[in-house]
Amino acid sequence: MDLAIVDTTLITFQKEGLGIIEQGGLGIRGNKIVFVGKSDDLRDADEVIDGSNCITMPGLIDAHAHTGLALLRGGAQDMPEIEWMRKGLGPFVRNMTEKDKKAGSKLGVIEGLRSGTTTFCEFSANVRKYVENVYKPFKVRTVAVETLNEVTGVDDKGLYEFDESKGELGLKRADELVDEYGENEMVKPCYGPQALDMVSMDLIKGVNKHAHQREADIHMHVAQGERERIQVKNRYGDSTVKVISDLGMLNHRFVAVHCHDTEYEEKECMAERGVRMVGCPSSIAMIDGIVPPIHDFLSLDAAGGVGTDQAPGPGGHNMFRELRTAAVITKVRDRDPTRLPSWEVLKLGTVGGAKALGIDNGVGTLEVGKSADVITIDMSSANLTPRVSEPFHNYVATLVHSSTGKEVREVIINGDIVIRNGGFTSIDEESIVKEGQERGKCLFERGAKDWEEEAGRMAKEMG
């Protein structure tokens, strides 16, 4: 055995419950988990990590993220939804270079790693660059979604104009991505139409056909709000869910992100057909003032996961914070403190996210034969004390509502120790932060003029 974590509290997420094992031990050989049980029954390993005072659990799964935007952290908040994309984000995004996106992605990913995320679902145009430049060198598991978007201009009036050549290029890239990584253990490639209002009917049909041929998932923003609704209604005379349903896209290979602008019957229909759902609580709360319907999907027995989305709206890529936010805002939406209890939220962040992304055969639980994506959390911090097992495991609630993410001590992905005793083993964090700071400063300065002009233009148009 290569690595053992001993004398620890395991939350395995095996079977229906949390599968807690006190005084537990976990054994890893190569990239696989080979032992889950009582610490006393663990045989010798080459390296032994003392897990006392720690919880050991599966790594968290960030089921939807655009990490390339992380340099714009704190850049677009507290504004009306209608302004967010154009006035908030747009002026800076227009001024981003490929190097800015790469530097931002590295920053976002190390933030996520430090707070226990071991799988990122990256949704980006030319996502292969993120895979090759960030995720692969960092040894981080990825669901890589190639964004497809044909919109050339958005003017809030009339229908968006499309450029079919953008769609063709995107589809070609997505096909190549799937062909290249289809068998890769660390990368699951997917097709990612940005949203139904942002692609032509020809492209969405093409995506559906190509994804079906290659048995690949389609991961798509669905029913994001009023602007999408109006565009889709004016173009097709129906709602997003109805249109993609008629196209035969609602099936077990479809991942629907957001879904807050849907009727209950539409959610029911998606759930029945095996569609998986991802909600991004902080992002949608901050940008739209809306609570994503995660609880609704769970109550329909659909697979559901949680994502951090992007940094400029919600603040960053900390999944512990995201899980707590999911619980708290769902409770106030429904005026019901029993909604999204801690155990359910923890599952959302692990096995739930794995199911939502269709990677639960490999990760999401601690089970013999699964890939070794494992984190340890130091519970001896004042904010996580006390930790008790009788008459119930208080630390399940404590993990969700009291941890900050910074108590994560070890992060192991596919058997590789990425963070050991709170420090990165091979990632040069200091230089990434330094580059992020320098590039971020230049980017905000470069975008300042556009930002001011856009504010003026919007003020004029709206006034």
Place this chain on the structure above:
Amino acid sequence: MDLAIVDTTLITFQKEGLGIIEQGGLGIRGNKIVFVGKSDDLRDADEVIDGSNCITMPGLIDAHAHTGLALLRGGAQDMPEIEWMRKGLGPFVRNMTEKDKKAGSKLGVIEGLRSGTTTFCEFSANVRKYVENVYKPFKVRTVAVETLNEVTGVDDKGLYEFDESKGELGLKRADELVDEYGENEMVKPCYGPQALDMVSMDLIKGVNKHAHQREADIHMHVAQGERERIQVKNRYGDSTVKVISDLGMLNHRFVAVHCHDTEYEEKECMAERGVRMVGCPSSIAMIDGIVPPIHDFLSLDAAGGVGTDQAPGPGGHNMFRELRTAAVITKVRDRDPTRLPSWEVLKLGTVGGAKALGIDNGVGTLEVGKSADVITIDMSSANLTPRVSEPFHNYVATLVHSSTGKEVREVIINGDIVIRNGGFTSIDEESIVKEGQERGKCLFERGAKDWEEEAGRMAKEMG
């Protein structure tokens, strides 16, 4: 000058805005701030702290907390509001010793200190013990509220029974507290009727009279929900706000906590009369599924602060998390992403809290002549990068939405450095955590029988 923080970004909260000074410096002599300005203009000091890559700002003010309950962290969540007190908290609270409360308070206070809190408003019976055993030795500023509660039994049917001798004892304790600490710079003593349904008319009148004579504040839970409403209606035929208004209690010496079960006109009336308001976002969201009306009070130009309340419901005493929660849940309550913008939320946690507690003459801003309650936050963490000043200060949003509280580096209270470079200077954190863990474990075990019985009894009664 005794202490200087140099080359730092100051958020002073002077005047209406945030009063940001880049390349700023702060000077402290004794317990007072003696310089706030450009770092270059700072004269020599005995000790110099390098504040580059840091934000330096006033310490956070936790405007309402019951830290004595911290050993019950993770002990009462995800349950119907009707069960929270009796089934969740009650069985364990009944088994708490004075030593448990003291150990819990220490744990809660070091959690708060580590996340930048420099003033705690402690609301507890026999609050003097917390002042003498925790706050004074820890050198932490306190607004000490003596809880007054005459209820002998709560059975959900009929009116609560009162024991007048409990009230007399409490009032005597409160009088003594005010007499003892009235002139103390580090302790502001207040009268704390638990709630209108939990004290007799005689006692509330007595409190009002004694507080008026001593020019002391009354800090009271107001309009906490259905059970209070029913009790007050049945006893007095009116709402809580109407009853205390008729008693002449609504004035500039009254601090109303929670207030979620109030009509808009009642909030308006309170605001007009100078009542100050404290909301506890995580606590009320977790226990009741309700968003406290903090935004409503601010929009009525009333002073408002934020409190962590207790650990068992919301999870703990981290004010950074509390501020973010306030913003996010207010946005979704009103379906308006512009609600509680970051700058307003930061003010709530500092100068707002100081005003709400009536201590803004001494603390809450960085100004010459004020007490030196100051924190520094290390902004070089990946989750707080980048930090820019043009075209706007993105770090205001970043502080609220991306920090975890664990980036706090220095905590200075009344001129004393309590935390330096991330470590406590004189508080023995390790032994406090150890005692908290041991006592917490015993307490949960001791309460297990009552907890199981209470669950059964409630199931029977409700069934």
